[in-house]
Amino acid sequence: MSLQKERLRWQREVADPAVSRHKERKDGALTTSSGLPLERVSIPDDAGYATDAGVYMDRLGFPGEYPFTRGVQPTMYRGRYWTMRQYAGFGTARESNERFRYLLDAGQTGLSVAFDLPTQIGYDSDHSLSYGEVGKVGVAVDSLADMEILFDSIPLDQVSTSMTINAPAAILLAMYIAVAEKQGVSRDKLRGTIQNDILKEYVARGTFMFPPAPSMRLITNTFSFCTRELPQWNSISISGYHIREAGSTAVQEVAFTLADAIAYVEAALSTGLTVDEFAGRLSFFFSAGSDLLEEVAKFRAARRMWARILKERFGATSPKSLAMRFHTQTTGAGLTAQQPDNNVVRVALHALAAVLGGTQSLHTNSRDEALSLPTEESVQIALRTQQIIALESGVANTVDPLAGSWVVESLTDEIERRAREYLDRIDREGGMVRAIENGMVQQEIEDAAYRYQREVEEKERLIVGVNCHSNDRSVSCHDVMRHDPRVQQAQLDRLAEVKSQRDGAAVERTLRTLREAATDPAADVMDPIIECVRQYATLGEISQELRAVFGEHQQHAGM
Amino acid sequence: MSEKTRILIAKPGLDGHDRGAKYIARALRDHGYEVIYTGIRQTPESIVNIAIQEDVQFVGLSLLSGAHNELFPRVVELLRAEGAEDIVVFGGGIIPDYDIPGLKEAGVRAVFPPGTPIAEVVQFIEQCRTGSAQTT
Amino acid sequence: MPHRVSADNLSDLVRGVLAGKNRAIARAITLVESASPLRDELLEQLRECAEPASHRADGGSRVIGITGPPGAGKSTLIGELVAVARMAGEKVAVLAVDPSSPFSGGALLGDRLRMDRHGLDPGVYIRSMASRGRTGGLSPSALETVSVLTAAGFGTIIVESVGVGQSEVGILTLADLVLVVLNPGAGDEIQALKAGVMEIGDIYVVNKADYPEAESMVRTLHAAVRESIHAVIEPRVLRTIATAGTGVEALHREIGERLEALNERGELESRRRRRITTALQEIAGDLFSEWVRAWIERHGLTDPQGGVPFGKLRRELAAALETITVREGCMDEEDAK
């Protein structure tokens, strides 16, 4: 008996008459948020996952085995829950340090640092562009002095530190190493991650400094440095999160993140590293949105694609290289400023998607994230959300619980198919760096974001509290944390003090050495940067030297 | 041909999240306006300089980093200093409602929270053009 | 600066433009882009009051037209070119034309995004313009805008036209010198040759010379340039990397030398004549189109039998023209007396 035939019969005899009596809804809910078609009802597909062991093994396999569709470990959360990692930004190094020490005392071992925007773009707090931004979305770091305060009395050999830093990642890493030196901690003991994913900055997040080519060189410099000196350090976290937040579809999130990853692998290979030497230390970072089924399919498709790419394209063999490990943060763009308490429910859905998708760690946003720095109470609810999913929902008790759902499997296949089309197109463009330089990637994301927003405006996509069920559109938020205006002044004062007390000639000398190294494309800039930070050269000064050699990237207009 | 309405959409400050700014730029284009988009990381000084060179009637500012209280009023101030106070400044982004009265007082004519339908922005622009603008 | 330009304060505006004041220049350009009767008054007053500029023997500015396919790097290159020109002490204005949407009539003008490193330099004026339905890659008022910028004292005026395949020729009606920017890869070479671009450039720039395919494109262009028979002087082919500023000084030098050479052969003068003729013809064409529209309104599109009144229109238009010519003849005679 053919299932397709049975479906046609059902369609004719049962479904069509029903639809002619009651029309189906017309809103966007009848496709996924990426616009993927959804069958009225899914059935085992013709390829026959249900019956053909070969097909099953090819596409799904078992957890912990190639192609890792069902998860990167054999037991997943039956062994250990995902890491619940929350971070928050604080204005000054001193405040952050106090918070870190509190968290460490409470038993946490992982620290997560967010930097303010001037730091992320390589400007000192006294730069004219920094006005109003100092300490706003994270901590301001101008020189080693700030980093010393940030990690004061925190033994760096006993913590793992994740730093959300990209364009000047090499400089902040150098400062971290210099602090460790002062504590007498050797490099091989340092554990942590720098985000260091510059390509997504050009297309989505915007904290770039240099043009793509010299940026890629900086990244390969950090890759080789970490491989050589910091055996326990993750030198990159390849991020689809910001691509999605910029308005991409789920398909684009997968495709462009993998395209970035391919570019990094190729860059690393070109410096003489072998794939299994470093691929195991690449980690990923995705977003989790509200379209539950599509999101679960997205995570599964991403894992399968990565395994296949590494094996087929790069010839990787080590399972550690092939298994895509990723961190997930729930979407911020999917939260609403209107009726913010509804966001608690949304975040629960987002978090559920991430867990059903097999994430290794998770940050749940707070309900007021769309507005401001979250309050302590909101942060706690966000954390409790993860704990409820882990301890009460039961979804963590079996591996990959949605596998075999016909709709999830077909969406997984479809996302892979469409993402591959993008990857082929990017290859034809001459690779991801080129596709970014030419604005192709930005254009695709912008078009998707525009389309989505139009659909919301036309009420083809409904968002509760925004374009439907909105009794009150005002954006009110109770007790959000307000920003302290004294932070900026205090930071400026300290910067001036540091500059007046350091050895000016030594700063000059180390900066000059750095510039020479930067000018030679074959040289490695990590050691010269470490020399600079040791002399308390500021982040802005070091960045300026590099800007002088590398040039500055101009945003692509797109549209 | 009547005088076309020209609008500058600008991103002061350092945040790189330009999804909202690009959306509004594009949507206004689709409503028949000539829109100039500055791109990210503009200083208030350069925004004002561009507004004047381009002879726009409106400047829309978008900011998500939280520095709006510092940067929006600065743009208004500099426009005044250039004798261009006839240019209407409006803003959008993540701006909590308790900041809105202060911004209005500083001369920002309207503040549109996230999720504002484009029709509302268009209505505001048209009201300003015909001189019947209420502050929103 | 008055907020609204009126007949009373027009002279303030003129004075502002002549003094090179940004706000006045900007306002004047808006007026030129509008159909206001004040527009013609403004242009007349500017013509009468402007000091002949010293940049060139004929008192004009050097107008450099830049065209090429979308994304070739025109805007980026202009940004760099402006920097070099500033270093040489030139005052530079840029007119960047982007297409208007045929559906909404709106436009998204993004070129200056790539030039903005000149943000606050008073010696640089950048203006974005929408094509407003005009084909050919320019805006309807581009040439008149150039005359405003000339009056404002900009010795160098760079015009970026919409690069869309066939229609770059509009730039010829405006520029002293045409620079065609091409980028390697993506089959552009063949397209460029096909689209007749090889007939318009004085200088061909292969931008994105950091791409390995650049060399083959340069070779192709060299060959094509040697075959171009119509050119007064054989066009040059240069390489640039706009994003790094590489090759831009050489380009700037080449532009100067080319202009010099074109001038020596009288080519600049004949281009100027051609361009003024075209502009005046265009103005007249617009006015006549308007006349015809009104005529149709009066007479209807077809006669009651459904016939199209070709003959009738031509006769009446010719008669109307006749009266103008006669009147002009009288005026000339009066002038002579």
Ligand SMILES: Nc1nc2c(ncn2[C@@H]2O[C@H](COP(=O)(O)OP(=O)(O)OP(=O)(O)O)[C@@H](O)[C@H]2O)c(=O)[nH]1
């Ligand atoms: N690699 C490389 N990229 C370049 C170069 N010049 C420009 N680009 C990039 O090419 C893209 C397009 O540049 P634009 O200057 O906007 O090109 P355009 O010709 O003005 O484009 P339109 O105005 O849209 O027709 C941008 O992303 C630039 O950064 C170059 O020399 N090398």
Ligand SMILES: [Mg+2]
């Ligand atoms: Mg351009």
